[in-house]
Amino acid sequence: MDALPEVSVVIPTRFRPELVTRAVRSALTQTVGNLEVIVVVDGPDEATSDALALITDARLRVLVLPRSGGAPNARNVGVREARAPWTALLDDDDEWLPQKLAVQLDAARDAGVAMPVVASRLINRTPRADSVLPRRLPAPGEPVSEYLTVRRGLFYGDGFIQTSTIMAPTALLRREPFTVGLRRMQELDWVLRAVSHDEVDLVIAAEALVVFHQDEDRPRITLSSPWEGQLEWLHRSRHLLTPRAYAALLMSVISSMAAPTRSARTFGMLLRDARRNGRPGPIDYLTFLQIWLIPPKLRHNLRDLVLGRRREQRAGVTAPTTAERRVPGLGDRSGELAPVSTERG
Incomplete structure (x- = not known):
């Protein structure tokens, strides 16, 4: 029997074959090689299935759902299929830098809690500009809900978490699945519930490890909601x-x-x-x-x-690239x- 992977990567997708193959390749080229990539196709989608079939890496598994149930449901299906103790989430229109999982595994080992939720900074890429989010890490003792929601200026980004940055214990993701039917703030909802458990803390790697693509000429799965x-x-x-x-x-x-x-x-x-x-x-x-x-x-x-x-x-000022900041596991966050x-x- 094959050895269990160290990390399972779960990618929900539908009708975006070019984008999901980019996401999959960014996962398969991680410096952590002992992983599996589970792509959950949210309903029949021949073009996506054909594109993924061209990737011959044995670490890739593709699950095609009989009907569309939305991104939260697709993530939950992928988590149930995960074989690794850690599951990392990746949206099909984002991509990871090669060291993403290695940095997060190191941060998890140093977290000092049983079930750390490990996120990271990201590169927020739009046609207008690139920026790094979040702009600051949590202050010691700062409630997570306030870190993720309370602004210090008129623009967002002081505190921030996004799905493609999250790596968490698979057991935690099964205990607290994503809320099916919630169109927006899916990761915020999940983090709030996850950190309500005493043994769970949030860890944010200071290094930008994800490229978060926005404002491209396409709908985003969580973009609109009443x-x-x-x-x-x-x-x-x-x-x-x-x-x-x-x-x-x-x-x-x-x-x-x-x-x-x-x-x-x-x-x-x-x-x-x-x-x-x-x-x-x-x-x-x-x-x-x-x-x-x-x-x-x-x-x-x-x-x-x-x-x-x-x-x-700030140009010319070198930001820290490896430090992490732990946030007490209080049941209160949002962003x-x-x-x-x-x-x-």
């Missing part, structure tokens, strides 16, 4: 967030989804909800107002201009993946 459904999710998840994090998430992520309605009634309802059930700070009010009052395209251009100038000012997933376009 804001009302996400607000219902937020209400159900309130026990996993601090009041500060609740208000920040509502006034940034949920508001950015609702703002296109230009509804004064919705504006007032969200503001009252944030004040009643959360604890907004001054930056949350500023974020809320700029989301509702500034057109999205102008807001994105201003964001890239400001962040681009900050990168230029603009919280921050970022709200302002992709």
Whole structure:
């Protein structure tokens, strides 16, 4: 019998053969060779199956689901099939740098907890600019929900987590599966629930290990969702967030989804909800107002201009590449993946 792999890689996909083959090759060329790659095709898709059949690496397994159930369901299927003690998640339109898994395995060994969730920084690549997210690592003792949701400036990216950066114990991913039917903030929802367990902590590698492709001329599987459904999710998840994090998430992520309605009634309802059930700070009010009052395209251009100038000012300063920061396993996180997933376009 073949030896068990050290890491199982799970990639959900549908109707994107060129992209998923790029993702698969980035997984197969990791410096950690003892792995398996499980691609879950979310419903019959002949073009994708044919493209993957051209990759002859024996470490690749392809599962084709009889019908589409969405990305969270496809991830859960892949996790159930995983044979390794660790499972790393990869979206079909992203790719890994070669040392990604090696760095994360080292971080997991040094974490000092039974079930670390290991993430990393990433290169956020858009047609307008490249940037590294998150811009900062968690402060000691900072609640995870606040790290991932509370902004220090008007633009997202202070705290951030994205699916393709996550490596976690397979047993944890089976205990806390992804929520089927949730269109947005899937990784945030999962992390919040995962870290609610005492033996679970979040570890973030300081090195950028993933290329996160955005704003390409194609739909992203988690790009659109009615804001009302996400607000219902937020209400159900309130026990996993601090009041500060609740208000920040509502006034940034949920508001950015609702703002296109230009509804004064919705504006007032969200503001009252944030004040009643959360604890907004001054930056949350500023974020809320700029989301509702500034057109999205102008807001994105201003964001890239400001962040681009900050990168230029920091040019020549070498950032740490191997340090990790551990966050206490409190049941409270969220992000603009919280921050970022709200302002992709």
